[in-house]
Amino acid sequence: MTRDDLIDFVYDEAGLLDDMLWEDWKALFAEDGRYWIPLEWQQEDPILQPSLMYEDLLLLTVRIERLAGERTFSQRPKSRCHHLLQRPRILSMGEEDGVYKLRTAFIYTETRGDLLERYSGWVGHHLVDEDGALKIKQKRIDLINFDAPFSNIQLFI
C-alpha cells in the first residue's frame, strides 16, 4: 500500500457515509472490525471504561437495517450527514504489526428536519491489507467534547 492509498481510503470511507451507502460502508470493515466512540480523554479500554459506542459488525448491521425500517420513528424525517476532513496524518505504515494507522481531524455535521448539529474531533483508523484491499480493524472517533450531553446522534461519524 502506498501513502496515497491510505489517505484516499479515509476520504472515500467518509464519502460513502455522506452518500448514505451504508452497506458499502459496512463492507469496508474487517470481520472482527470495531467502531468506537470513547467517552474519556485518551481512553485505552473500550470494555471496562464507558464508551458512547463500541460496536462489531453484528451491531453495525442492526443500526444500518434499523435506519431503513418501516417503524423507525426517529428517522421520520430522515437524517443526513456531512464529513469535512483535514488531510489524514499517517502515524504508522504497519512496519511492525501490519496495521496502518491514521489520524484525521474532522468536523461532522448531522441534520434532521430543521435541526443541524456539528461535532469536532479526530478519527483514528487502524487498517489492514486483506488480499490487496484495505479493511478497517478499528475506526475510533474522539470528540473534543466527549463528555458533553448531546442530543440524538443517529448516523455514523
Add this chain to the structure above:
Amino acid sequence: MERYRGNPQAIADLVKGYAVHRDTYVDPEIFDLEMEHMFPNCWVYIGHDSQIKNPGDFITSKIGNQPILAVRHRDGLVYVMHNRCPHKGVKIASEPCGNTGKFFRCPYHAWSFKTDGSLLAIPLNKGYEGTGFDADKAAEGLPRIENVRIYRGLIFVRLAEEAMSFEDYFCDSLSTVDNMADRSPEGELEVLAAPIRYMHQCNWKMLVDNQTDTCHPMVAHESSAGTAVNVWERAKKANPDMETPMAVQLYAPFMAPYEFYEGAGIRVWPNGHGHSGVSGSIHQDYDDIDGYLGKMEAAYGTERAHRILGDVRHNTNYFPNIMVKGPVGILRHFIPLAVDKTLVESWVFKLKGAPDKLYERALMYNRFINAPTSIVGHDDLEMYERAQEGLLSNGNEWINLRRLWEEDEAEDTTEVVNGTSERQMRNQMYAWRKFMVQNMESSLEAAE
C-alpha cells in the same frame, strides 16, 4: 398572568389520577414552582459517596435549580452545602468533581472555606472590623444543608427545613437499593467513571413516566430490538453453533409481549416511588457470569444469595427524579433544566468484589439504551419531543392515564398490580401534587 403561584387548589386540580393536565408538562410557571416548592420538599439524590472517598474530594449537583456541593471533610464525614460564595455568590466549585485539598478558595476575592463549609479566612480582614460582619450570615461560610442521608452510599438531600423525614419519605422502597448493593459480594457499590449524558428537549417527568411504561417497548423499540432479533436469527441460521452474544441478550427482551409485562407486575409505594418487574423482568434471562454465584454464596450463604439474585426488578423510580435498575447496577438521574429541557445522566455502579464481566455488561447496557448514540434512546427521545410539541394542542388539555384505573384508587399505599397498569404514573403524580402544594399553603398563611 400567574395562574398557579399562591394557588394550591389550582395546582391540585391538575391531577385527577386517571388524567393529568398538560400544564404539568408544558407550563413554565408550573416548572418554576416545581423548582421552588416540590424539589426542596423531597429527598433528592445528588451523588454517590464513592465519588468522594478522600478528604477534600467533592462533587457538585443541583436540587431543582439550586447549585449544591458535597465534600468529604477530614473528619471522614460528608458535608453538603449550597455552592455559592457568601460574598458575591460565585460558585465555589465549578467542575462536576475534584479534590480541593484542605480548603476551598473562591476564585473571585480569595475568601476561603474549610471543607465542612465554615469560613476560614478573608484577605484584608481588617476591612470588616466594626461592620457587624460577625453577626452576618456570610460569616457562617458556605450555607450548610442539614438534612442529608447516605443510604448504601447514595446521598440524598432535602433542602426544606420542615418536611417529611427520610424514613417516612422512602418507607420500604429502598429495598431496590439494598438489592442492587447486595449484588456486590462485599455489599458495596462504586462509581468508577463519568456518566453517559444525554440532552432531552422535553419535560423531566416524561422520562420518569417512561420508566414504568411497559406498553411502549414492543412498539417504540420494535425498530431497534426487533431488528436486533432479526439480524441475530439470520446470523444464527448461517452458523447454528454461535452462542447468543451479550449484546443480543440485552436487546432481545425489549420485544417481550404485553402478556409478559402484565404478569411481571408493578409495585407502588407511598410518596410516588414504585417499580416495574415484580415477579420477573427483561433482566431475568441474562447468562450467568463465571465465578459470580460462588462469590455471592460465600458472602451471603446459598439461600440468601439466590434470593438476592432472584429479585430481578426492572425499573425502580424514586420520586422525584431518579431511576434505579437494580439487577444491572444503573442509576439514571433526570435533571430538569427548563420546562422543556432535561439532562439525563446515566451512571453505572461497579459491584465491589464481583467479576469484571458484570461491570462490562452494565456499561454495555448503558451505552445501548441510555446514550445519545443509542438506537433505543433515539426512539424514546423522539416520542418525548413529539409529546412536548403535541401537548401544546388545545384540542385536548389532558394526558390520559386511565389504563387499569379504578374508582377510589388509594394514594400513598403499597400495592402490587398488573404490570401494564399506569398506576405508577398516577402514583407519581399524586406525590407530585402533595409535594408541590405542601409548603405553598404554609407560605400563604404566613403572608396573611
